[in-house]
Amino acid sequence: MKKTLFVLLVILIVLAPISTLFAGGSKESSVERHAFIFKNTGNPYGDKQMQGFTEGIEEQGFEAITRAPDQPTAEAQIQIIEQLITQKVASISITGNDFDALEPVLNKAMEAGVKVLSADSAVNPASRLTHINQADPELIGRTLIQAAYDIAGGNGDIAILSATSQASNQNLWIEWMKKELAENAGKYANLKLVRTAYGDDLRDKSVSEMEALLQSFPNLKVVIAPTTVGIAAAGRVITDRGLIGKVFVTGLGLPSEMAEYIVNKSCPYMFLWNPIDVGYLTAFAATAATKGSITGKAGDKFSAGRLGNFEVIKSEDGGTQVMLGAPFKFEPSNIAEWKTVY
Amino acid sequence: MSEIVENRMNTKPNEDLKIRIDRPWSWKRFFFQWEWLLVIVLLLVILINSLLSPYFLSLNTFISTPATFLDKAFIVFPMMFVIMLGRIDISVASTVAVSAVIMAVSYNMGLPMPLAILLCLITGSLGGAINGLLMVKFKELSFVIITLSTMIIYRGIAYILLGDQASGGFPKWFSFLGWGSILGVPFIVICFIITAVIFGLLLHKTSFGRIVSGMGFNKMTCEYSGIKVNRVTMIVFTLAGLMSGVTAVFLTSRMGSTRPNVAMGYELEVIAMVALGGVSTSGGVGRIAGPILAVYIIGYLSYGMGLANLQAPVVLVVIGLLLIFSVLAIRIRFSVSRKNSAV
Numbered sequence: 001m002k003k004t005l006f007v008l009l010v011i012l013i014v015l016a017p018i019s020t021l022f023a024g025g026s027k028e029s030s031v032e033r034h035a036f037i038f039k040n041t042g043n044p045y046g047d048k049q050m051q052g053f054t055e056g057i058e059e060q061g062f063e064a065i066t067r068a069p070d071q072p073t074a075e076a077q078i079q080i081i082e083q084l085i086t087q088k089v090a091s092i093s094i095t096g097n098d099f100d101a102l103e104p105v106l107n108k109a110m111e112a113g114v115k116v117l118s119a120d121s122a123v124n125p126a127s128r129l130t131h132i133n134q135a136d137p138e139l140i141g142r143t144l145i146q147a148a149y150d151i152a153g154g155n156g157d158i159a160i161l162s163a164t165s166q167a168s169n170q171n172l173w174i175e176w177m178k179k180e181l182a183e184n185a186g187k188y189a190n191l192k193l194v195r196t197a198y199g200d201d202l203r204d205k206s207v208s209e210m211e212a213l214l215q216s217f218p219n220l221k222v223v224i225a226p227t228t229v230g231i232a233a234a235g236r237v238i239t240d241r242g243l244i245g246k247v248f249v250t251g252l253g254l255p256s257e258m259a260e261y262i263v264n265k266s267c268p269y270m271f272l273w274n275p276i277d278v279g280y281l282t283a284f285a286a287t288a289a290t291k292g293s294i295t296g297k298a299g300d301k302f303s304a305g306r307l308g309n310f311e312v313i314k315s316e317d318g319g320t321q322v323m324l325g326a327p328f329k330f331e332p333s334n335i336a337e338w339k340t341v342y
Numbered sequence: 343m344s345e346i347v348e349n350r351m352n353t354k355p356n357e358d359l360k361i362r363i364d365r366p367w368s369w370k371r372f373f374f375q376w377e378w379l380l381v382i383v384l385l386l387v388i389l390i391n392s393l394l395s396p397y398f399l400s401l402n403t404f405i406s407t408p409a410t411f412l413d414k415a416f417i418v419f420p421m422m423f424v425i426m427l428g429r430i431d432i433s434v435a436s437t438v439a440v441s442a443v444i445m446a447v448s449y450n451m452g453l454p455m456p457l458a459i460l461l462c463l464i465t466g467s468l469g470g471a472i473n474g475l476l477m478v479k480f481k482e483l484s485f486v487i488i489t490l491s492t493m494i495i496y497r498g499i500a501y502i503l504l505g506d507q508a509s510g511g512f513p514k515w516f517s518f519l520g521w522g523s524i525l526g527v528p529f530i531v532i533c534f535i536i537t538a539v540i541f542g543l544l545l546h547k548t549s550f551g552r553i554v555s556g557m558g559f560n561k562m563t564c565e566y567s568g569i570k571v572n573r574v575t576m577i578v579f580t581l582a583g584l585m586s587g588v589t590a591v592f593l594t595s596r597m598g599s600t601r602p603n604v605a606m607g608y609e610l611e612v613i614a615m616v617a618l619g620g621v622s623t624s625g626g627v628g629r630i631a632g633p634i635l636a637v638y639i640i641g642y643l644s645y646g647m648g649l650a651n652l653q654a655p656v657v658l659v660v661i662g663l664l665l666i667f668s669v670l671a672i673r674i675r676f677s678v679s680r681k682n683s684a685v
Binding site: 002005006009010012013014016018041065067068069070071073074075076078079080082083086087088098099100101103104105108164165166198 | 379382383386390395397398400402403407410411505506507508510517520521593596597598599601603604605606607644645648649651653654655657658660663664667668670671674
């Protein structure tokens with residue numbers, strides 16, 4: 001009996017790796033392939049970006065590969081990049097989990113002839129041709145503080161619930177938030193930024209960080225969550241704890257996820273750009289880079305399908321970037337229309 | 343008195359082991375070993391990978407690809423010893439984090455890089471030694487609780503030192519450790535082979551190795567035979583810490599900078615490799631070839647599935663399945679062979 005069981009298990013051990021054959025894989029193709037790497041799996045915002053990227057690449061007749069590690073770490077992204085280099089993809093566009101840590105592996109990719117771009121969350125200028133920026137970081141940072149001021153009625157404690165501490169996009173926005181506070185110290189005299197917490201873009205961690213904020217700061221009035229995972233977690237906690245009307249959240253969120261909280265007023269209004277467009281624009285920048293029509297220098301021009309024409313401009317970190325546009329405001333009057341879009 | 347007993351112990355291996363060694367050699371028994379099954383699985387993984395992706399089969403795959411998954415493999419060897427003792431150490435990943443952070447912080451405070459690397463290894467060893475000491479001094483505490491506590495403490499220290507920041511800016515030559523190669527073979531692969539040989543000799547050719555498996559079989563007998571069980575425990579856990587320090591050096595070199603949250607989940611990956619390698623979690627049983635094969639099986643499996651652009655959760659599920667099947671198979675195999683030898 002036990003012997004049969006053992007044999008059966010051995011067969012299963014052998015079958016386990018074989019099962020991947022049926023999970024589907026890539027076959028060699030003659031079509032040029034472009035890859036997009038997001039921060040981690042299970043992030044609806046990232047799924048939308050990948051969707052837009054695939055759309056943009058396929059529209060041009062190429063093949064798109066979209067990947068995301070199971071953990072939002074640079075280690076995991078390094079492994080994926082190595083795999084993509086081996087596959088000889090034409091370009092890699094990455095939403096970086098770390099500003100500097102990806103430099104060695106991305107340089108290896110560029111030496112192998114792969115065009116490297118970053119999108120949404122930048123990697124350092126030495127490891128990319130250019131960066132696709134979803135919106136002006138200064139505008140995002142300043143707008144969010146002004147929103148918090150407006151929602152808080154001019155006074156009270158505010159806190160920030162961010163993604164990981166190394167996410168370069170969030171860090172840049174937070175820097176601008178602090179600058180807005182410092183430059184208009186008179187206006188914001190009664191608004192106190194008490195803490196920046198990091199939910200790592202994981203749902204459970206964001207929820208517990210939010211609960212910790214509520215516990216540590218009883219006078220907390222507004223939480224700014226410049227990340228879609230964080231803002232949804234904050235909305236959930238405020239709703240579940242019956243704190244609607246007492247504590248508010250604003251920030252950057254997906255309309256489909258946030259509709260519930262905008263309607264129940266735990267989030268009076270919030271902002272975002274269209275993540276599908278970020279992916280779509282990245283797709284056209286990636287193919288422009290492989291064609292050689294953009295080299296990463298400021299002044300390069302390219303056309304991005306339905307979005308029109310774009311120009312590469314200088315960015316604050318010393319490299320260059322392409323700017324998608326201004327953030328869009330979602331409020332009770334327009335949320336019903338947008339929640340079905342993305 | 344105890345020294346005399348220990349000497350006798352060294353010349354005359356434990357009776358239990360002697361029986362195992364002196365069993366008549368047979369072809370059937372030779373091939374009915376766990377390691378052969380692992381060899382077959384490894385070959386299968388390579389075959390499947392080359393079917394899945396046209397880019398898999400190349401010289402590079404066998405020479406330089408292992409560099410992408412070997413950083414954590416250094417901990418596999420001491421973890422094997424720990425598990426052979428019938429224990430487990432879940433603090434290794436946190437030890438990696440605190441060692442890496444201390445290396446980065448001390449370098450940025452002006453310590454020369456070679457000394458910072460040395461400090462990293464010392465930190466790791468110290469972390470392991472503390473685990474060992476707690477285990478020896480407080481026998482009533484479970485090893486899971488002890489290493490769980492230090493896991494939290496070490497990670498906490500890393501966060502206290504660096505906050506939410508990253509630290510890097512290492513000299514250019516430091517990246518050679520993780521990225522460089524000698525005559526086409528990655529430096530990290532060379533180090534892995536050297537480490538494997540050292541631990542292989544330690545396990546199979548020294549009395550220390552025999553004592554470790556003896557203690558896994560029956561700690562009480564060993565203690566009454568005059569073996570300094572406390573010292574052995576201390577050494578094994580210190581080795582686990584030291585090799586965590588080695589992993590910290592390679593990981594940091596590959597990343598170019600470090601953060602307090604590096605190496606998250608490494609302890610589970612390492613324990614998975616040791617278990618797949620046929621090392622018994624109830625202690626005493628294990629051969630060096632098993633975990634080495636397991637490192638390559640899991641490494642190539644996830645690398646190959648990545649080449650085929652399968653999404654991350656699929657990879658996790660396949661590795662999980664492989665692990666549970668093999669742990670069950672090992673357990674059943676041992677009860678089968680025990681029954682056979684009784685008959």
